[in-house]
Amino acid sequence: MKLSEQVKPVSYLKAHAPEIIRKLKDNLQPVVITLHGEAKVILQDVGQYEETQETLALLKVLALTSRQVEQGKQRPAAESFARIRNRLADSQP
Structure with missing residues (x-):
């Protein structure tokens, strides 16, 4: 399903x-909530949110590692x- x-x-959110x-739990697709026709927030299943945060943390570690390798800061294992x-x-103790 497309985003x-x-x-x-927001009126739909209030009513439903x-x-x-x-639906968030079943189809794992985030929902964009608009206010006055403008996108304001994203609703996402908590499991999907946690998975996204873990993925971002791993990507940050990879980026930091790549930067350290480029700067010659690596050591033998x-x-x-x-x-x-x-x-x-x-x-x-």
């Missing part, structure tokens, strides 16, 4: 909120794992 088919005015919430092991050993 353009999921555009509803339970139905919209059920063996060195990195040794540093992690040392930190873990230092934190043990």
Whole structure:
């Protein structure tokens, strides 16, 4: 389903909120809510929202990693794992 088919005015949301919430859970497509003909908010199933946030976090990590590689800030894996092991050993009582 196209996002353009999921555009509803705020008056529709007010009158059909339970139905919209059920549909969000079933079809996982966000709904665009308009006010005075202008898109104002997106309604999205919470599971889809969490998945989107996790994806964005992973993309940010990838972008940061790429930037560090470009800047020559990478280390060999063996060195990195040794540093992690040392930190873990230092934190043990």
